[in-house]
Amino acid sequence: MNSAGKKTLFYLAITFIAFAVIIPMMYLINISISSAIEVNDFPKRVLPVLSHDLSIEWDDESSYYIISRKSFSGEYEELTYSSKFDKIETYLITYLNISKTEEEIEEDFIVARNTGDIIYLNYNKDIFNNFGKFFKVFDGASAALVNSIQAAAITILLSMSIGGSIGYALARTKIKGKDAISLGSLVVRMFPAVSISVPMAVLLVKFGMYDTMLGLAIIYSIPNIGLTAWITRSIFMSVNPEFEEASLVFGASKIQTFKKITFPLVLPAFAASSMYAFITAWNDTAVSLLLTNNNETLALLIYKSMGGSASIHYAASGAILLILPALAFTFLLKNYINKMWG
Amino acid sequence: MKKILIITIALFAVFTLSACNNEEPTELVIYSDFGREVIEKEVYQEYIFDAFEEEHNVTIKFETLGQAQDTFTKIHSEQIAENYSVDLVISHFGTMSEYIDAGYIKDSTDLEIEMDDRTFLTTFDGSTKLGEFRFFFPINSDVYLAYANKSAFTSLPAGVTEADILAGDYTWEDYAAWGAAIGGNSIFFKGLPTSQLTYQIGGMALSNGGAYPIMNDAGNLKAWQDVILMKDNIHPESTTVNVSSDLMASGSVKLAFELMAPLATAYIAAPAQYEVFPGPTGTSGSAGSIVGGHGIGVVANAPNEDLAKEFIKWMTAPEQIVHAALGTIPTILEATTVLTDDPGDYVIKMGLATISNANVEGLQMIPEYISWGDLKGSYDRIFAGILDGSVTLANLQEKLDAEQVNLEDLKK
Amino acid sequence: MEKNKKGTVKSVFKSPYMFLVPALLFYTFFWLLPVSLSLIESFTSIDGGFSLENFKMMFDDPLFGEAFRNTLIFAVISLFLQFIFALMFALLINRNFKGSKWFLFIMLIPMAIPPSAVGILWNTGLVESGWINSLLSVTGLQNLIELLGIAEGPIIWKEASGLQAVFMIILIDTWTVLPSVMIILLAGLQNFNEEYSEAARIFGANRFQALKDIVIPIIKPTIITALLLRIISGLQVWLISVMIFGFNNVPFLLERIVFYTDQVRLGVYSYKLSVTYSVFVVAVVSITAYIFIKLTKGKDWSGTSE
Structure with missing residues (x-):
């Protein structure tokens, strides 16, 4: 194969893979800002649609306005009819995500009645409408958001304190059985969380921790402690103990040494492992499904939002809210990616 | 990079701490068999809860569970454990007697006397009252109607006109022939397992003068034969969704026999695109429908009893009950006499007409069976058999007889 | 601890083993205890x-056999598919090019999406009027499909059942995971000097041999742990199946556990069943991990040598 052909093939492959990732995401984003009417359009559009093209016609015989919307094929399809502007206002926001006051609508529509012509309007969509509705409509969505953050925070605390001390012990002390500990940390990571959750439910009820974020965080910490130990161990090893010794020699106290020398050096490792902990907690559905009753996490709420009718656009906007933090943290973590699975 | 991390972590900590210190206002807890769909919860929040929450400074927790039986189990376990958290129950007519018999719902006869500005329809007294005493207040009643995409009227079968259809002057055979004339997967059928299939078949059987729930009488046999007639035109996604709204709105199906609530969801969104009309008639010459509906009652030992009563007053007032009925028939006289020509009201009028003209039967037999879910299973198996071809006109009677034996075993 | 010859309380607290005490307590209470409880409970x-x-009772579950089969098929096929395609793509784009940073960013997106959002994403695609059929329709591929007689009219994806449905779930999983497998392989390949393979080819090895004898051994340490964790998480599939096909339709082992815990309320029986399934899943995972480690003969799988 000549080099030009190779290059073409190369760029074709790149483009193909990139599109395979981007296109589904584009559709999801578009659905998340879709109105109730749009969400059933076929074919769906890949680029975000920010406005609706409407046509308004005055029907003299029945004395009402006929409201139509321009479809994908370019034709106008009749949607509804009404003569009351308050009803039209409600209709526009409920089914088309168009936020217009009664007066604005009257001002625009009256032209059709006065002239007897069909008038064409382009109304912008309120693109945040679905996100607001998501919190309003899904009972406990805001509580679920707080729960998810809480669970993640406790997971981070547990993993950092317990995992960090293992990491330190592995890197800096001469304990026996280091290999066994490393192996153990892999074994606990391999263990299916769902399998632990089933018997754990009974234990958590006994400990009074069922349906609490602490209970969830404990399960999330099981794999993450091992992971944190692994990451912090390599960092503690890379911090040269001589720095710390030098600092002590020059009269700094142990606390000062830790604050000024050790802490800044190991911070990135702790930050990285806390992001893993965050992602584990944030992404989980199965464990919270089995171990909570009323206190749902956001991911669980999104899972449960499936299967309803006429509400997939709200579920999609919830999914976008769920994706954003996870995406941000994953991107910050990209250097550690190969440790992330499991 | 490092700064970003520190800030993120700090924000995180602040957020978590602040989240822990939330003071909770009074919570009015409602468990409901009605309003399961998100879009329905939205209506409840907007037209009923918001104003009440503001006026009484409470938050309303509105919970729905998978099956009517689950709601009963929830209340039952609270009452047994004497650990009361639920204030109000919105129950299906079919399960009300269980609550009343067990003493889980407070007698609210005095509340009805207090609400002298409204008249509850007496049609549902059999479920909602025990003798003279009022336990549940009916909030809605739901029957099956038919609706079709306007484009479906361009392919009507021979011998049937658009006027016939809109007047309800057509049979289940016509309905099946219409689906075939449109072609493709044009018909929605309530085929989701352990869901509403039993009620659609029940309605079809009632139109044939059959009984419900019975698998193998003449009326039911005819109903299943009609299902076999339309099987090639039933949309395969019918077995994955509860209601026809989305499939109808996207144009995937053109024709459906559907409960008023989901029918209204699709119809009100774009009334210019559909026609709503009475369900097909059967061998009895009338249409048929199972009648469902729901009522609200105060749970015995409710933590916020007075507030719960206030809520019933609010919810069953004529202005609110039309929203509470979610597109189905609101069950007070004051609401049914002021209907307009709005798309929503049009569906309600059509429903009222069906109640008075069709063979209808209330759904009050649930407590007679050990497991209503298993009863639904009998219908599910026949339907799955028809779709995969293992149940045919030739062996239908035999299969129905076999399932009838299963049904008898489920009787208490 | 016996090393502390003085044996005073203070020296016990100063022993480096103290660093391990919190972990020991944690795993005793929250790992060993539930695991042994479930083991006892299941017997x-x-x-x-x-x-x-x-x-x-578990073997008598009418869906047990199918669930077990589906789980194994899913884990094995998705691993192979993801690995082979990721390796192909990684070898193809193993160089710096304009916009490579952006490309890597895009590749990170699928793995960042929480599973329940993946469920929503693909569910909006797989309904008849969803985005997959939209894409087929606007690109004209729909016409091609109809021309070839594969389907008449739009494809109804949710009609799939049995193995067809399992393969659909494998494809969705591959979409989620493939980009990140590729990134890991790329990271491994960057440590690998292009001259090695040039040299190999000069000495008569063909591309495949170069790949097999040189490339794979060099990137092996990077990927072994990753693949092990991958196959194990493959054995834990359930969410996508439930979100797209519902319970019972495309059963998996974990789907059974969730089904009996969350959906069925048979009291003590459903608890027993889910515990037994849990123990069974643990056994399957352990055996798979053991076989995997034996097959790869790696000594570096515990992550200690990196």
């Missing part, structure tokens, strides 16, 4: 004695 009959009746 105990309802009335308390030792028995195998729970396992019999």
